[in-house]
Amino acid sequence: MLESRRFVIIGFFALVGVIYLLRLFYLQVLDESYSIESSSNSIKRVTEIPFRGQIYDRYGKLIVYNTPVYDLLVTPYKVKMDDTLRFCQVLGIERHDFDSLMAAASAYSRVKPSLFLRQLSKEDFASIQDIMVDYSGFEFAKSSLRTYTAPTLANTLGYVSEITKGQLEKQEEPYYRQGDYIGQSGVERIYENELRGKRGTKFVMQNVAGVYKGSWKNGELDTMAVAGENLYTGLDLEVQQYADSLMVNKVGSVVAIEPKTGQVISMVSAPTYDPNILASRYFSKNFAALVRNPYKPLFNRPVMASYRPGSTFKLIQALIGLQEGVITPGSGFTHANCPVGCHNHPATSTVALGVTHSCNPYFYNVFRRLIYKNNIKNTFKASAVGLDAWHDDIAKFGIGQRLGIDLPSEYKGNLPDKKYYDRFYGEYRWKFSNIYSLSIGEGELLITPLKMANVAAIIANRGYFYTPHVIHGIGDKKTVKPEFLERHETGVDAHNFEPVIEGMIGAVEAGTARRSRVEGITIAGxxxxxxxxxxxxxxxxxxxxxxxxxxIAIAVFVENAGAGGSAAAPIANLIIEKYLSRKVTNKALEERMMKLDLMSKVVLPTTKKPGETETKKKTEEVKKPTGDPNDPANRLPGAPHPANPAAMRGPIALPKQSHQKAL
Amino acid sequence: MAESKPITKNVDWMVVLIYIACLMIGWLNIYAAVYNPEAHTNMFDLSNNAGKQLMWIGTAALLIICILVIDYKFYETFSFVIYAVVIFLLVVVLFAGSNINGSRSWIKLGSFSLQPAEFSKLAVSLAISKYLSDPAISLNRKLKDYYPIMGIIALPAFLILLSNETGSMLVFASFAIVLYREGMPGFIPAIGMIGAALLIITLLFVKWYIAGAIIVIAGLVIWLMPVMTRRRGGLWATIIVAFVMIGIVFGVDFFMNNVLQKHQRGRIMVLLDPDSDPRGIGWNVIQSKIAIGSGGLWGKGFLQGTQTKFDFVPEQSTDFIFCTVGEEHGFVGTTIVVFLFVALISRLVVLAERQRSRFARVYGYCVAGIIFFHFLVNVGMTIGLMPVIGIPLPFFSYGGSSLWSFSVLLFIFLKIDAQRPFTLSRG
Structure with missing residues (x-):
């Protein structure tokens, strides 16, 4: 009886065989989808790269658009090269270029096309198109280049380049392929997903020689490429270029913001470069030159460079002092009993006069009252509590915080609090006398030009701000990102701004910035x-x-130009006039600023060695006015910043570091 | 004994021819899988898998000659000795083995490696055959007769599991076929298959629907049951079976999450939906299906495949060799291979049934079962019908250990079969 089981067993074997054959018949003969997915020889998948979105200025003027160019692609396993020399001649390349390009392409994939020569112009393409038919394995792909209507805004807009190997490996969803372009910095990087559009796919038939034989299945499976979304900025191209011309031969930044909306009107990072040089066939060469440039033109100073705010910080001190009630608009202070020095100026009997004359002892006293504004007897403990309360008030102005602008690598800055000093001195082992240099914007404070422009906007708005942003409209509907429509309050009442603004008007009319006042426009600065x-x-x-x-609210930073009134104030006021009245009256001042060349004053890291003694002298000078034992400048040279490694980028950081100073 | 008669007269030439056909097709496909159109890979170059495989084939031929020369009684007499030697090797490999792909299961001999687990199939087959050759043993009456068989299988299975070669261990499931032939009640493999089917169904459909369906079917069975059967306990038996099945349905989650390891769970999920993890475990399944599917009816032609050649398919000369067949030779090629295997194992069953000794018959079934199981799982995984389990396709996949072990396995049976006219029936 058990013998009959052999039929069950053989039947089972046969059943499995039949099931497998049916499955194979389905996979191999019936189901066509698999034969398309494999890179079969007769049906080819062609990817259509859409145009990137264009970028416009606030008046609808085009800033960035695309020019069509042609990329030459190679599929290594198809290449049969009989006359390599002629081929090289036609393309105008050297033999060793050919070899290394082929090697790179083969290393990526032997079956998939990879980029061989990129961005041939329409004219080049026309002249070699016919000859290329003789060489198998090569094909052209239409592509495009970013083109800029004006040689400006290089760092703000950013650049687009071929995706790097690291980016290719790191991408979360496998979207990009070798040779694809991707926004690498600035707006191009932040808005990459909006700008890049949607790739299209076409299936085309071709014969053994790779000659196009029409679309497959009449294009039923094809998807159209969708162009990227256009971006609308708040930038004023004319003012931007004017600001550029004023910043020629200087190192520094200009940031202008529309206070009511937070839109960036102008953003200069000097020295700059023509963005068109990074959107060409010569990207690598030009990019390498920019990287080597000692003034670091690729460093986006408005959002990345750090400085001490200096006297501009006194505005915030006055506002907090008034809000906290430690001073009234009529409070006056003299120079008596004050460790910080000052210059000769009329008596500062009100807040407005204190601001106008930028009196150091005045704000020393305001800060002292803010720090000791509590009932704690122990001065150490009182300082600790006072500093944290002060820190929270200042932080609302965006100091020591990332503002959240739509540009990459925004520097946070530094706003010290109790913990920060505890790390140096230990808890309750420091008090006001150790930190008073903060009162006049020196010491451990670090800000960026963007932050100070935002402070100007806060004062202009009398107490609130919108996050500064470059893009104020995405796509045809001009959608604004919701975070840019959110109003941020500083907690200082509107009436407290008036005495400060009065002082700022005084500064421009008769104070520290009087030499650059503009007829017919009341500027507070x-x-x-x-x-x-x-x-x-x-x-x-x-x-x-x-x-x-x-x-318009503006911040101008000019490195190594001396006092605020000497270069920054005239440049700022010329830009304000240009923006508000579209013309400039003070031609003499304009010409002087345009011609002003400070490049020789800028200390580069390479010149550090010979200038060692000078640097030391400078350190002492810096030390003098504050006398602050905690000044990082007084720490041992070469020792790392103990608290905030990021602060090492700042101008007062230690000699080894400091990109920004390097410029 | 008429030992003077040449072995060539009595050996089953049909099996030998299928064996040679498999080796040749396999070798050409290994060559196609490693072929590089630029470098014009040499078939005989020992630095690539095709050249090495040719060397393995040559040494396998030497082994076969040895097997055919050795007296056929040797295998039966020394069954347990061979079993003991393999167990010893499995223990040795645990301590002295070199680690390849996370499995500590290879013994390095110079530049070549041997995998004792491959030879455990032979050892277990011989040991089971020897044990069952005792005519007093009955598998359909005495439960205690199963214990030694369980022991014979469990010992090497446990050792292989320790060395992380789950795939090789699963091959022991193929002994269910021989046990069934030798009298194991039919409901035992049926339960196994129903259990596997329930597992898959449970992962595809809502559990409550399946439970409902089982209750409905149980009701129908009871309703259609002859009254006598129902009275004699058929009612309760059906109800209990239905409840056990529902229990399995709801126990699947526990089994998936607590018993299986993460990668094993992943392989089962991918079987049901390869797109669930297209870059991870699903990659193999998708790429292998694309390669096979792109072959079409006639295939792309020898050495013309692109999917397998350019590394889309992993392990293309070992576990996924069937993809190369599918891509380059199309449905025609895969049909030929499937026919070769079905013909081989069916022929082995026929040969086994004509043996006079129980030892020879059991051993023949073991060989057929093992080859069938490899075919079932290996081809099944490349076409997405089985989870991805790394076991080779006999005679096709690149690899010395597997080629040797399958050749030895097969030719011991052919040798015994060739002596059939001279043996006396005992079983």
Missing amino acids: KTGTSQNKRGDDHSIFIAFAPVDDPK
């Missing part, structure tokens, strides 16, 4: 002189105008 270890002081000016209905 404040100069700052940022001390730094290396080279002359940085010139800073923040302002807004018109006072009654502010349309």
Whole structure:
């Protein structure tokens, strides 16, 4: 009886065989989808790269658009090269270029096409198109280049380049392939997903020689490429270029913001470069040159460079002082019993006069009252509690915080709190006398030009701000990102701004910035002189105008230009006038600023060695006015910053570091 | 004994021819899988898998000659000795083995490696055959007769599991076929298959629906049951069976999450939906299906495949060799291979049934079962019908250990079969 089981067993074997054959018949003969997916020889999948979105300025003027060019692709396993020399001649390349390009392509894939020569112009393409038919394995793909209507805004817009190997490996969803372009910095990087559009796919038939034989299945399976979304900025291209011309031969930044909306009107990172040089066949060469440039033109100073705010910080001190009630608009202070030095100026009997004359002892006293504004007897404990309360008030102005602008690598800055000093001195082992240099914007404070422009916007708005942003409209519907429509309050009442603004008007009319006042426009401004270890002081000016209905808030930073009134204030006021009245009256000042060349004053890291003694002298000078034992400048040279490694980028950081100073 | 008669007269030439056909097709496909159109890979170059495989084939031929020369009684007499030697090797490999792909199961001999697990199939087959050759043993009456068989299988299975070669261990499931032939009640393999089917169904459908369906079917069975059967306990038996099945349905989650390891669970999920993890475990399944599917009816032609050649399919010369067949020779090629295997194992069953000794018959079934199981799982995984389990396709996949072990396994049976006219029936 058991013998009959052999039939069951053989039947089972046969059943499995039949099931497998049916499955194979389905996979191999019936189901066509698998034969398309494999790179079969007769049906080819062609990817259509859409045009990237274009970028416009606030008046609808085009800033960035695309020019069609042709990429030459190679599929290594198809290449049969009989006459390599002629081929090289036609393309205008050397034999060793050919070899290395082929090697790179083969290393990526032997079956998939990879980029061989990129971005041939329409004219080049026309001249070689016919000859290329003789060479199998090569094909052209239409592509496009970013083109800029004006040689400006290089760092803000960013650049587009071929995806790097690391980016290719790191991408979360496998979207990009070898040779694809991707936004690498600035707006191009932040808005990559909006700008890149949607790739299309076409299935085409071709014969053994790779000749096009029409679309497959009449294009039923094809998907159209969708162009990327256009971006609308708040930038004013004309003012931007004017600001560029004023910043020629200087190192520094200009940031102008529309206070009512937070839109960036202008953003200069000097020195800059023509963005068109990175959107060409010569990307690698030009990019390498920019990287080597000692002034670091690729460093986006408005959001990445760090400075001490200097006297511009006194505005915030005054506002917090008024809000906390430690001073009234009529409070006055003299120079008596004050460790910080000052210059000769009329008596500062009100807040407005204190601001106008930028009196150091005045704000020393305001800060002292803020820190000791509590009932704690022990001065150490009182300082600790006071500093944290002060820290929280200042933080609302965006100091020591990332503002959240739509540009990459925004520097956070530094706003010290109790913990910060505890790390140096230990808990309750420091008090006001150790930290008073903060009162006048020196010491451990670090800000960026963007932050100070935002402070100007806060004062212009009398107490609130919108996150500064470059893109104020995405796509045809001009959608604004919701975070840019959110109003941020500083907690300082509107009436407390008036005495400060009065002081700022005074500064421009009769105070530290009086030499650059503009006829017919009431500007409220404040100069700052940022001390730094290396080279002359940085010139800073923040302002807004018109006072009654502010349309522009601005911050100008010029490195190693001396006092705020010498370079930053004139440049800021010229830009304000240009923006508000589209013309400039003070031609003499304009010409002087355009011609001003400070490049020789900028201390480069390479010149550090011979200038060692000078650097030391400078350190002592910096030390003098504050006398602050905690000044990082007084720490041992070469020792790492104990608290905040990021602060090492700052101008007062230690000699080894400091990109920004390097510029 | 008429030992003077040449072995060539009595050996089953049909099996030998299928064996040679498999080796040749397999070798050409290994060559196609490693072929590089630029470098014009040499078939005989020992630095690539095709050249090495040719060397393995040559040495296998030497082994076969040895097997055919050795007296056929040797295998029966020394069954347990061979079993003991293989067990010893399995223990040795645990301590002295070199680690390849996370499995500590290879013994390195110079530049070549041997995998004792491959030879455990032979050892277990011989040991089971020897044990069952005792006519007093009955598998359909005495439960205690199963214990030694369980022991014979469990010992090497446990050792192989320790060396992380789950795939080789699963091959022991193929002994169910021989046990069934020798009298194991039919409901035992049926339960196994129903259990596997329930597992898959449970993962595809809502559990409550399946439970409902089982209750409905149980009701129908009871309703259609002859009254006598129902009275004699058929009612309760059906109800209990239905409840056990529902229990399995709801126990699947526990089994999937607590018993299986993560990668094993992943392989089962991918079987049901390869797109669930297209870059991970699903990659193999998708790429292998694309390669086979792109072959079409006639295939792309010898050495013309692109999917297998350019490394889309992993392990293309070992576990996924069937993809190369499918891509380059199309449905025609895969049909030929499937026919070769079905013909081989069916022929082995026929040969086994004509043996006069129980030892020879059991051993023949063991060989057929093992080859069938490899075919079932290996081809099944490349076409997405079986989970991805790394076991080779006999005679096709690249690899010395597997080629040797299958050749030895097969030719011991052919040798015994060739002596059939001279043996006396005992069983």
